[in-house]
Amino acid sequence: MNEKINSMKEELAKDIENTHSMKELADLKVKYLGKKGLVTELTSNMKELSIEERKELGKLSNEIRTQVTDSLNQLEAKFQEEELQKKLEKDTIDISLPSEKIKRGSRHPFNRIIEDVEDFFVSMGYDVVDGPELETDENCFQRLNVPLGHPARDAQDTFYIDTEYLLRTQTSSVQARTMQENQDKTPIRMICPGKVYRRDDDATHSHQFGQVEGLVIDKNVSLADLKGTLELFAKKMLGENTKVRFRPSFFPFTEPSVEVDVSCFKCGGKGCPLCKQTGWIEVLGAGMVHPNVLRMGGYDPDIWTGFAFGTGLDRFAMFRYAIPDIRYLYTNDIRFLEQFDRKDEENEIK
Numbered sequence: 001m002n003e004k005i006n007s008m009k010e011e012l013a014k015d016i017e018n019t020h021s022m023k024e025l026a027d028l029k030v031k032y033l034g035k036k037g038l039v040t041e042l043t044s045n046m047k048e049l050s051i052e053e054r055k056e057l058g059k060l061s062n063e064i065r066t067q068v069t070d071s072l073n074q075l076e077a078k079f080q081e082e083e084l085q086k087k088l089e090k091d092t093i094d095i096s097l098p099s100e101k102i103k104r105g106s107r108h109p110f111n112r113i114i115e116d117v118e119d120f121f122v123s124m125g126y127d128v129v130d131g132p133e134l135e136t137d138e139n140c141f142q143r144l145n146v147p148l149g150h151p152a153r154d155a156q157d158t159f160y161i162d163t164e165y166l167l168r169t170q171t172s173s174v175q176a177r178t179m180q181e182n183q184d185k186t187p188i189r190m191i192c193p194g195k196v197y198r199r200d201d202d203a204t205h206s207h208q209f210g211q212v213e214g215l216v217i218d219k220n221v222s223l224a225d226l227k228g229t230l231e232l233f234a235k236k237m238l239g240e241n242t243k244v245r246f247r248p249s250f251f252p253f254t255e256p257s258v259e260v261d262v263s264c265f266k267c268g269g270k271g272c273p274l275c276k277q278t279g280w281i282e283v284l285g286a287g288m289v290h291p292n293v294l295r296m297g298g299y300d301p302d303i304w305t306g307f308a309f310g311t312g313l314d315r316f317a318m319f320r321y322a323i324p325d326i327r328y329l330y331t332n333d334i335r336f337l338e339q340f341d342r343k344d345e346e347n348e349i350k
């Protein structure tokens with residue numbers, strides 16, 4: 001028996017030497033450890049042996065089985081290690097190579113303006129509120145003192161959805177909403193930046209544009225408060241030397257109403273093509289909140305006063321970045337948008 005075992009061991013050593021792949025190793029496992037394998041065969045004549053001999057042989061064959069299994073497992077581990085090594089060598093990453101260029105987007109000029117406007121008013125204690133672009137006729141016009149059939153409706157070519165709903169033509173609709181929603185009728189200090197829609201389309205008008213509305217309601221608010229606020233606002237948006245001028249105007253929801261001009265930031269007021277040689281640029285509509293509007297919003301005009309203003313955001317973007325056509329802001333042309341990467345922020349008028 002010992003002889004048999006020794007010759008099997010020798011054979012195994014040779015076989016191991018000649019095995020070079022996992023596949024060959026699998027064959028080897030079958031050859032030695034399989035059901036009809038050489039190790040199993042050692043015990044094939046068990047039946048003919050005495051109990052003592054059986055015990056002896058059983059023990060011996062178990063030891064052999066363990067030895068053979070260990071050697072083959074070692075070989076398997078060696079192959080796995082080699083394979084991993086090969087894979088690592090093949091897949092080396094050169095960390096010194098330049099990376100693929102990541103395309104970085106930029107903030108839209110329109111959003112930059114909104115952020116500046118918000119920063120300014122939030123620092124003055126205003127809330128930033130939101131309102132829907134699909135609005136009711138009631139909030140967009142009626143509660144702003146523009147009843148059905150009022151001629152002031154002609155000034156805003158409106159996209160009507162049906163007789164009740166429309167695309168808001170002005171963020172002033174959010175004035176009406178804020179007053180109604182403020183159940184306790186406490187003071188209001190809010191701005192609302194957002195998109196508005198009118199049936200216009202040329203180089204300085206788009207069917208869609210941005211406005212920011214402002215509304216302050218409190219006791220003893222005066223036109224001087226409005227002027228002071230807008231003066232600071234204009235300086236923040238267009239430069240420290242900017243002057244503000246009020247001209248009488250008409251809006252159905254303010255009384256008195258004013259049109260607000262700023263001194264031309266390009267020529268400083270001397271006159272140039274941008275300000276059409278006048279030295280002034282119109283940027284805003286504003287006024288003291290009309291008593292009817294206060295009343296419809298649930299505020300007693302004998303107790304409460306307020307001012308409101310509305311300005312086009314696109315114009316500020318066009319001024320600041322010298323954009324010649326308002327429609328560039330809305331056509332998503334990547335060649336246009338790419339010009340507003342971060343380094344451009346240094347050139348902004350502050």
Ligand code: PHE
Nearest residue numbers: 170172251285286308309310
């Ligand atoms: N909503 C007005 C417009 O779009 C602007 C405005 C707002 C005027 C608030 C006065 C007060 O023309």
